[in-house]
Structures are given as structure tokens and as C-alpha cells.
Amino acid sequence: MPLTGSCFCGQVTYCITAPLRAARSCHCSRCRKAFSGAGSAYAEVEPGSFAWKSGADNLSGYESTPGWGLCFCRTCGTTLCGTHDGEVHGVTLGTIDGDPGVTIGMHLFVGSKAPWDHIGGDARQFEGFPE
Ligand SMILES: [Zn+2]
Numbered sequence: 718m719p720l721t722g723s724c725f726c727g728q729v730t731y732c733i734t735a736p737l738r739a740a741r742s743c744h745c746s747r748c749r750k751a752f753s754g755a756g757s758a759y760a761e762v763e764p765g766s767f768a769w770k771s772g773a774d775n776l777s778g779y780e781s782t783p784g785w786g787l788c789f790c791r792t793c794g795t796t797l798c799g800t801h802d803g804e805v806h807g808v809t810l811g812t813i814d815g816d817p818g819v820t821i822g823m824h825l826f827v828g829s830k831a832p833w834d835h836i837g838g839d840a841r842q843f844e845g846f847p848e
């Protein structure tokens with residue numbers, strides 16, 4: 718603590734002062750597009766614990782569902798965080814520098830994962846979203 722993170726080109730950096738929670742990977746077709754991979758690798762931030770350190774003016778956002786969006790670096794395209802009603806809701810684990818202090822705790826929407834996706838590890842897997 719604190720955790721720090723950055724985008725691929727390094728212009729956008731952030732800092733988190735409380736432990737991450739609810740680390741998860743969603744394998745649905747939307748997350749595969751949004752995160753350009755097998756799915757998302759995402760964890761929620763404690764409200765008030767997240768701050769941009771640099772490059773906040775170089776972010777663009779995309780709201781996929783009313784109220785819910787993703788922010789990415791305008792220069793390199795790295796997706797850095799998810800937002801809810803304009804506030805940072807969580808971060809993409811791939812942008813954390815070093816050990817985020819959490820591991821993926823659940824896999825969501827494995828029922829619609831990509832045919833080339835091999836899910837390893839022993840975290841719980843859910844066909845869709847857990848009830
Ligand atoms: Zn960048």
C-alpha cells in the first residue's frame with residue numbers, strides 16, 4: 718500500500734490507498750471486446766480510495782450501459798478503470814504496477830467463454846452471473 722497503476726504508454730497513472738476487493742474475471746462476449754482478451758480482470762476499489770496521479774485529461778470514456786462505463790488512455794488505448802455514475806468503481810488488474818494484493822476470486826459467464834479460452838486455477842466458475 719498504496720497501490721499504483723499506469724497505462725501502456727505511461728501517460729496515465731493512478732494511486733489506490735485501500736485494499737482492492739471482489740477481484741474477478743468475466744468471460745462474456747462484451748468483456749472480451751472491452752478488455753481485448755479472454756475476458757476482464759477487474760477488481761473494485763473502496764469508495765474514496767482512488768486518485769489519478771497523471772494524465773487524467775488524456776482519458777476517454779465509453780458508457781456501455783446507462784451509468785456504467787470504462788475509461789481508457791487516448792494515446793495507447795489501455796482500459797484503466799470502470800466507472801459507475803461518473804465515479805471510479807474498479808480497476809483493470811493488468812494496469813496495476815506490481816502485486817495488486819488480490820487474485821481472481823471468481824470467473825463469470827464461463828458458459829459463453831471464447832472457444833480458445835482455457836481457464837486455469839481453482840477459483841469458482843459461474844455459468845453466468847452468480848445469483
Ligand atoms: Zn497510455
Ligand SMILES: [Zn+2]
Pocket residue numbers: 743744745746747748749757826
Ligand atoms: Zn462480462
